[in-house]
Amino acid sequence: MPAARTGPAGPAGASAPADAALPPLRRRGTEAGAGQRVTAGDVAALRSVGELFRTVDHAYGGGHARQALVRYLEHEAEPMLRGSYGESTGRRLFAAAADLTRLAGWTSYDIAAHGLAQRYFVQALRLSQAAGDRVYGSYVLVTMSRQAVYLGHGREAVQLARVAQQGVGSSAPPVVQSMLHAVEARGHAVLGEVRACTASLVRAERVLEGARPGEEVPPWARAFDEAQLADEFAHCHRDLQQYRAAAQYAERALQLYAPGYARSRTFCRVVLASARLALGELEQACALGAEAARQAAEMRSARAVEYVRDFERRLDPHRDALPVRAYRERTAALD
Known part of the structure; x- marks a missing residue:
């Protein structure tokens, strides 16, 4: 069985706050009789x-972005969807609204509002x-797959990732294909x-290596790079209890990640701490765990907090050891 994965146990469809701003859909390509005229500049905004x-x-x-994003969806994006626009502008408008709505789901997921997140994703x-x-659409599905991984629903995660792959086939840019294979690997790792898992990781690595410099990549996929792939490898090896490999990939990801990806760096540092612990390097x-705890305390992310708690549960068998007591003292000041 794989090591306990980071993430709370609980139903993916848990009850959610009733503040979801879900823009209404209507047929695209029509000229609405009422509402604002939507321009290319509006979509760019x-x-x-x-x-x-x-x-x-x-x-x-x-937690820092979600409420403001929800208000923006309600007061800016939703009126545009009810506005007036032609076929081409309408397609771009719906695509931009899809991206904002997925992000609202993602930020809800990050604060553990899982049922609400799923409503946004749908x-x-x-x-x-x-x-x-x-x-x-494949990106939305793979986001749902990530949530399933976090909740420990490995089979659902694999199925969602495969549906995403089938939806785009080989037409998607290599970076996107690599992402889809990597997230499928995460589901297999949760299942042990x-x-x-290894086959999916190999496919993800091979496809990403085949990406050509200057190749057009959707803006939302640009964050998936060598650092992110190394991070996916680290998580998979951690869940499969292959701790030496997990440590190697986590260290590589931390070397490659840009400073702006602070939450991802925190997650990766916890994976590295857990691997070092399993290797006897208390x-x-x-x-590493204390540094991750400090970083998590500076964020509004339920996932970051849960990553740290998972590490602390792994420390329990060593609770009387001097390094663990020192860790407890350092992190107590963060509460």
């Missing part, structure tokens, strides 16, 4: 705002379908399926 919220989420956690799928953007594990 939606995209720019999405990038801003994405940056805040990466650096500080979903709506983002509908919007991407209305936009005719199958590749972005070593061969299937003092180093505690030092």
